[in-house]
Amino acid sequence: MRLSTLASTLASRLATGALATCALAACVFAACAPAAHAAVSVVDDNGETVTLPAPAQRVVSLAPHVTELIYAAGGGAKLVGAVNYSDYPSAAQKVPRVGDNRALDLERIVAMKPDLIVVWRHGNAQQQLDRLRALHIPLFFSEPRHLDDVATSLTRLGTLLGTEPAAQAAAGAYRHDIAQLRATYARRPSVSVFYEVWDQPLMTINGTHMISDVIALCGGRNVFATLDALVPTLSTEAVLAANPDAIVTTAQGATAADRPLPSLERWRAWPALRAVARGNLFAIDGDLLTRPAPRIAQGAAQLCKDLDLVRRRDAAH
Known part of the structure; x- marks a missing residue:
């Protein structure tokens, strides 16, 4: 075979092999890569x-x-x-x-x-x-x-x-944050809680609301959990009859246990109310407690600390 013919044959075979290799690589890539427009x-x-x-x-x-x-x-x-x-x-x-x-x-x-x-x-x-x-x-x-x-x-x-x-x-x-709070607080002595959504008219939440989940997570008990409406309206007399250990509400930017909404001050008119007598009026940053998003774990952590303070005050009496 002439050198020129041999060179041409080798070049053709190399080219064919390269194309086959490229084709194989393309197939493998296509099989491994996720679909660009998968439903x-x-x-x-x-x-x-x-x-x-x-x-x-x-x-x-x-x-x-x-x-x-x-x-x-x-x-x-x-x-x-x-x-x-x-x-x-x-x-x-x-x-x-x-x-x-x-x-x-x-x-x-x-x-x-x-x-x-x-x-x-x-x-x-x-x-x-x-x-x-x-x-x-x-x-x-x-x-x-x-x-x-x-x-x-x-x-x-x-x-x-x-x-x-x-x-x-x-x-x-x-999930990790919520699990830690549940393991730490859920089985501690129960604290009865009235959660005030609004004061005029007076409104709260029932047991199907996520905030009621937060109360339970912290070892608390929503005193109005059995009401039918998700956000029911109630009377002052109903709260007095329930006599909760703590009254909780939300406020914009309120993160400390000693910064309740002004609306909670109305309860001081009933000094015999257990929550008032023991100073258990709490406000939590509303964005951390009322929005069903990951930051609710932060709001839950604050509420759990507040309810633990209630337990310590109860133990001191």
């Missing part, structure tokens, strides 16, 4: 299945707790709109506003071209939600009712946002 699907807190053709890239949050959940799940960069009072974390304050839970700017929401809207099942106006649903924009209903639901919300949102690793990490950290 994702979860069940929301309304029991409805939410399916997206691909992880959401443009998200609108219609509740402050939802905004916190989205950031904690690793999806903050995908938020294009949020309602008023979405102030945590600090980056959320720069997200464009679309109204509040009472009145949404539907035109602005539509103009943002979201591929997912996360709504508050009982907080957003049903008529406006129906209009959004009519536009066929996927809606995820968020209404965590128990402490464990916060972690579940994080992982579900992580699936919809394509941020599973961050969401799983946040859910794990939250």
Whole structure:
């Protein structure tokens, strides 16, 4: 065989081998790499299945707790709109506003071209939600009712946002914090608690509210747990009859046990009330206790310390 012919044959075989190797590598890469546009699907807190053709890239949050959940799940960069009072974390304050839970700017929401809207099942106006649903924009209903639901919300949102690793990490950290509080406080001597939502009219929460979960986590007992309404109205006489060991409420930025809301001062008119007689009137930062998001673990830690103070005061009498 002539040298020129031999060289040509070798070159052809080498080229064919290289192409085969490249093709094999491409096949292996394609088999190992995740699908770029794989559909994702979860069940929301309304029991409805939410399916997206691909992880959401443009998200609108219609509740402050939802905004916190989205950031904690690793999806903050995908938020294009949020309602008023979405102030945590600090980056959320720069997200464009679309109204509040009472009145949404539907035109602005539509103009943002979201591929997912996360709504508050009982907080957003049903008529406006129906209009959004009519536009066929996927809606995820968020209404965590128990402490464990916060972690579940994080992982579900992580699936919809394509941020599973961050969401799983946040859910794990939250579960760890709650488990530690439960192990430390849940079996300590019971403390009866009246949780005051509002003073005019006087309102509280029943046993199905997440804050009642927090009270139980700390070894407390919600004295109005058996009432039917989630946030019932009641009389002053009902509180006096229950004679709780502690009265708890929330205040903006209140983090110390000795800084109750002015509304709690009204109870000093009944000095025989056990909570008043022993100085057990407490206020906790509302953002840490009323938003069903990971920071509720911080609010729970504060409440647990307050109820432990009640136990120490009881022991001293």
